[in-house]
Amino acid sequence: MQQQPVATAFLRLVSIMDDLREKCPWDKKQTEQTLRPLTIEELYELADAITDNDWKGIKEEIGDLLLHIVFYAKIGAEQQQFTLEEAINGVCDKLIHRHPHIYGDVQVKDEEEVKQNWEKLKLKEGKKSVLSGVPVSLPAVVKATRLQEKAKQVGFEWDNREQVWDKVEEESNELHEAVAANEQHKIEEEFGDLLFSLINYARFLQIDAENALEKTNKKFIKRFTLMEQEALQQGKSLMDMTLNEMDAIWNTIKKQNPDT
Secondary structure, eight states: OOHHHHHHHHHHHHHHHHHHHHHOHHHHHOOHHHHHHHHHHHHHHHHHHHHTTOHHHHHHHHHHHHHHHHHHHHHHHHTTSOOHHHHHHHHHHHHHHTOHHHHSSOOOSSHHHHHHHHHHHHHHTTOSOTTTTSOTTSOHHHHHHHHHHHHHTTTOSOSSHHHHHHHHHHHHHHHHHHHHHTOHHHHHHHHHHHHHHHHHHHHHTTOOHHHHHHHHHHHHHHHHHHHHHHHHHTTOOGGGSOHHHHHHHHHHHHHHOTTO
């Protein structure tokens, strides 16, 4: 990638941000707090584009996120907290420090050693726990995955996926026992344990649990919408149909749209 065109494009964005902050009533009014929910929305739009393998969408959404990053830096400079240059150099310095196998004389054999070294360096930098870098506000499925990945870097990990599946079955049995005992608080606890174990199993299958669930959500939405349309074509409403009637339409849709 040629650096000069990229640098020119980036400086163009910075210049436009300066103009907007000075001249646009909406942009002038924004703070880091008002931008926060908008940034979260943009991040989820990027996540959707990635799930859909929509490269045009990915290109658009990373541009939107880049705008937000420049916006935060502009506000940070106005508040005399930090500059865009400091933020960029800060991450550059961190990357160089945490990649001694590239910028130093450390030898690594694979990506797992890279991750382990990364966590060791973070602890040396003052992190009190290998789990401290996992954001509190992450969605639960993503957070569970990250917690497990972090724990793995210090050796707290199953040896193989068969062991993990045994744990899934164990947690499933404990959930059934809690349901049979009708202990609501215990049911919730065991259900959470089962989900955590399934997410762990997904890691061993090299599957992103969050992405897998989102694909299933999209598939359900598509099939349910088609079922609604089919019912209307039959002059019916789903609310007026029996479960067996809906199941019949659902199964037909599944056969006609196996990948949808």
